[in-house]
Amino acid sequence: MANTWGYGAMTNSLGDIQNAKAIIIFGANPAVNHPVGFQHFLKAKERNNAKIIVVDPVFTKTAAKADHFCRIRPGTDIPFMYGMLNLIFKNGWHDEKFISDRVYGMEDIMEEAKKWTPEKVEDITGVPADKLIQITRLYAQSTPGTLIWAMGLTQHSNGSSNTRLAPILQLALGNLGKEGGGTNILRGHDNVQGATDMGCLSDTLPGYYGLSDGSWKYFAKSWGVDYEWLKGRFKSGKWMNAKGFTLARWWAGVLDGKNGNDKITNAETNLKALFVMGNGITSIAQQAKVKEGLDNLEMLVLCDPFVNEAAILTDKQDDVFILPAATQFETSGTVVATNRSAQWRNKVIEPMYESRTDHDILFDLAKRLGFYEQYTAGMKIKENKKEFTWPEDATDEIARIVKTIGLTGWTAKRIKKHQENWHMFDQISGRGYGEMKGEYYGLPWPSWTETHSGSPILYNIDRSVKDGGMGFRNRFGLEHDGQDLLAGTGSAPKNSANKNGYPEITRDNIEKVLGITLTEDEKSRIGKNWKVDTSNIIAEKCMEQGMAPYGNAKARAKVWTFPDQIPMHREPLHSPRQDLVKKYPSFDDKKNHFRVDTLYKTKQNEKDWSKEFPINMVTARLVNMNGAGMENRASKYLAALTPEMFCNINPDLAGMHGIRDGAMMWIHSPEGTKIKVKAKYSHAVSEDRIWLPFHFTGHFQGEDLTHKYPEGTKPYATGESANTVTNYGYDIITQIPETKGGLCRIELA
Ligand SMILES: Nc1nc2c(c(=O)[nH]1)N[C@H]1C(S)=C(S)[C@@H](COP(=O)(O)OP(=O)(O)OC[C@H]3O[C@@H](n4cnc5c(=O)[nH]c(N)nc54)[C@H](O)[C@@H]3O)O[C@H]1N2
Ligand SMILES: Nc1nc2c(c(=O)[nH]1)N[C@H]1C(S)=C(S)[C@@H](COP(=O)(O)OP(=O)(O)OC[C@H]3O[C@@H](n4cnc5c(=O)[nH]c(N)nc54)[C@H](O)[C@@H]3O)O[C@H]1N2
Numbered sequence: 001m002a003n004t005w006g007y008g009a010m011t012n013s014l015g016d017i018q019n020a021k022a023i024i025i026f027g028a029n030p031a032v033n034h035p036v037g038f039q040h041f042l043k044a045k046e047r048n049n050a051k052i053i054v055v056d057p058v059f060t061k062t063a064a065k066a067d068h069f070c071r072i073r074p075g076t077d078i079p080f081m082y083g084m085l086n087l088i089f090k091n092g093w094h095d096e097k098f099i100s101d102r103v104y105g106m107e108d109i110m111e112e113a114k115k116w117t118p119e120k121v122e123d124i125t126g127v128p129a130d131k132l133i134q135i136t137r138l139y140a141q142s143t144p145g146t147l148i149w150a151m152g153l154t155q156h157s158n159g160s161s162n163t164r165l166a167p168i169l170q171l172a173l174g175n176l177g178k179e180g181g182g183t184n185i186l187r188g189h190d191n192v193q194g195a196t197d198m199g200c201l202s203d204t205l206p207g208y209y210g211l212s213d214g215s216w217k218y219f220a221k222s223w224g225v226d227y228e229w230l231k232g233r234f235k236s237g238k239w240m241n242a243k244g245f246t247l248a249r250w251w252a253g254v255l256d257g258k259n260g261n262d263k264i265t266n267a268e269t270n271l272k273a274l275f276v277m278g279n280g281i282t283s284i285a286q287q288a289k290v291k292e293g294l295d296n297l298e299m300l301v302l303c304d305p306f307v308n309e310a311a312i313l314t315d316k317q318d319d320v321f322i323l324p325a326a327t328q329f330e331t332s333g334t335v336v337a338t339n340r341s342a343q344w345r346n347k348v349i350e351p352m353y354e355s356r357t358d359h360d361i362l363f364d365l366a367k368r369l370g371f372y373e374q375y376t377a378g379m380k381i382k383e384n385k386k387e388f389t390w391p392e393d394a395t396d397e398i399a400r401i402v403k404t405i406g407l408t409g410w411t412a413k414r415i416k417k418h419q420e421n422w423h424m425f426d427q428i429s430g431r432g433y434g435e436m437k438g439e440y441y442g443l444p445w446p447s448w449t450e451t452h453s454g455s456p457i458l459y460n461i462d463r464s465v466k467d468g469g470m471g472f473r474n475r476f477g478l479e480h481d482g483q484d485l486l487a488g489t490g491s492a493p494k495n496s497a498n499k500n501g502y503p504e505i506t507r508d509n510i511e512k513v514l515g516i517t518l519t520e521d522e523k524s525r526i527g528k529n530w531k532v533d534t535s536n537i538i539a540e541k542c543m544e545q546g547m548a549p550y551g552n553a554k555a556r557a558k559v560w561t562f563p564d565q566i567p568m569h570r571e572p573l574h575s576p577r578q579d580l581v582k583k584y585p586s587f588d589d590k591k592n593h594f595r596v597d598t599l600y601k602t603k604q605n606e607k608d609w610s611k612e613f614p615i616n617m618v619t620a621r622l623v624n625m626n627g628a629g630m631e632n633r634a635s636k637y638l639a640a641l642t643p644e645m646f647c648n649i650n651p652d653l654a655g656m657h658g659i660r661d662g663a664m665m666w667i668h669s670p671e672g673t674k675i676k677v678k679a680k681y682s683h684a685v686s687e688d689r690i691w692l693p694f695h696f697t698g699h700f701q702g703e704d705l706t707h708k709y710p711e712g713t714k715p716y717a718t719g720e721s722a723n724t725v726t727n728y729g730y731d732i733i734t735q736i737p738e739t740k741g742g743l744c745r746i747e748l749a
């Protein structure tokens, strides 16, 4: 199962952060989680005297390097950002021309922002009004400013609104499409960007093509398989276009409404088998439910270089298979970095012992399930080969098919050449020299054609399209509610033949919009639109005219198909402020949300959770551990740094409960679950909240499960998983769990 926690990508790059004059960081701790990338932040400070502002519920190592720290209550970033927008509009710090030419729906944002005075923001977020005024002035007046976010914004029931309002803030200031500006989302795993780009998501095909007959037919043709055959793999055509379960909620699919669990809509059956490839499982919220899900499976397959600790958590005895997977050092191919650039990797050693690479395991699985030929056909089509070469032909297949994010330029040959010429690229801009002139390192997508430079800064109209420039994508029609959705006159990329906004390019409009005439031969070969044009004539012609195949439109501040058309504050499902829950309630419950009926208001209103569970709980990361943590806890030296699970707690809060530094304490959750962990006094957290790392497992609700590790596999550090006490709550659009907000009760153990 691939990882699907984050969405989005950097508009700019880590190197480009060195061009920023101000850096505002919401819910990210790069000093710990992106320590190499964080050096660019520090260089911005050295080079430009860039000011760093950190907005976080706890004082982090990143905050220690910042000029300003705003201690925000978890789940209240929307009031905070509207508070900034309130001051920006009131003082005229916004970029009026940028907004009128390139943004749709900002009037509604301006209206909403009026409500969020600094005093009101202080009451809700806990950040003093004068601090908000101080940092807003500083940020708005130091342009360009870059806005950074990561998991502190996404892991909330309202997380998708957070990740909409953050770019809106940048749009208001005209900070998008600029060097040193942008919204720079620090992504997670090695190649998580590539995993999402390749469609390891339950609601898209590769390249974010939507689930529709049209997309499936395009892929069937491009893969060289029969569309009807593909359809036959599903119970019926209906399920082909239905979103699947998510990583966060697969267990609900197994439990199928049993024991009061959420009901599902899934082709008249529950899930019976789980195949895990590259996920720790103990990193998923609500571990008691995860355990119940694991226990009720008919078959569990764990494909991992380590013993996946799901095998330790479950009581299931039969039909649990552990397949030894090789690591990234034992295979080769492309990965995608957080700034959308591709990198070629060489194998360092052959797979050790009996381990096999992931692709090898998948190919073998496909053989035994009887669809190996179809599975691999796409790699042989282009040159009509009998056998494919791995991984080059896979890379070239991706380049041939994925148009939506512009991967046409990503041929194996080009990406390899970049890797071989690392020294020929500028570290900040990514611009190539000498032999690599005219290309940016890793060809950050979109790279529209086989000779295109790559696009290091999205939506930048100061550059020509050939040199990575572009406007915003035209994706949602030409107008809405009588308002033009195309970009205003004069806001086309440099050297564009068409100086106005223009629609996405199709076979029918290309001659008119580009002002060209196609030959009869071109007309016979061109695809219906830029997204399915395997001839690539549309993109080639667009390059000649300096135009982007996806159009030049306005960015949307308002999404008319979402439950909240503009981002609105909604209290977390488990909020310490019951008074605010009435004013800012969560969403209506959502039926069939990725196949699971998901609770919002019902859960929030079940009772005043804050009475019994008055303390806010934040879960996050340690520098010496990663994700579920097995990879690091199995290392003697990394484990020694944090040998056991702990809770950062303010001495005043601990004192009120008679908990001494180093004593064991219980943490109880509204789910009725509990964990026993060591108290660690810390002034980084205030008295109303605690902080937990989520990298441990091996103990469950006070019970030591470590006798269950197969001989010789017990890691050096084990402990309770924070996820045993993370609360119910899932994002309304993406279904990311609310692991960055929630409540708990503590006591001395
Ligand atoms: N060492 C190490 N590095 C890693 C990882 C790892 O496990 N270990 N994991 C990788 C992965 S997969 C990812 S996704 C990234 C994640 O990188 P980050 O997002 O930086 O990771 P976290 O530490 O989980 O969370 C960041 C911050 O969000 C804050 N936060 C919590 N709630 C809120 C809130 O409501 N508002 C605001 N503004 N902030 C909030 C937390 O206090 C925390 O300091 O790191 C990657 N890098
Ligand atoms: N409470 C709380 N929970 C969280 C988060 C949080 O902030 N708070 N953050 C969430 C986020 S953003 C993420 S990304 C997840 C991370 O959680 P996981 O994705 O579970 O994290 P990892 O430990 O990186 O898991 C990867 C697994 O893949 C295995 N592996 C490594 N290399 C390979 C390989 O080449 N092939 C195969 N087959 N396996 C491999 C590792 O041994 C490990 O078991 O946790 C999420 N859970």
Ligand SMILES: [Mo]
Pocket: 005, 006, 187, 188, 189
């Ligand atoms: Mo992640």
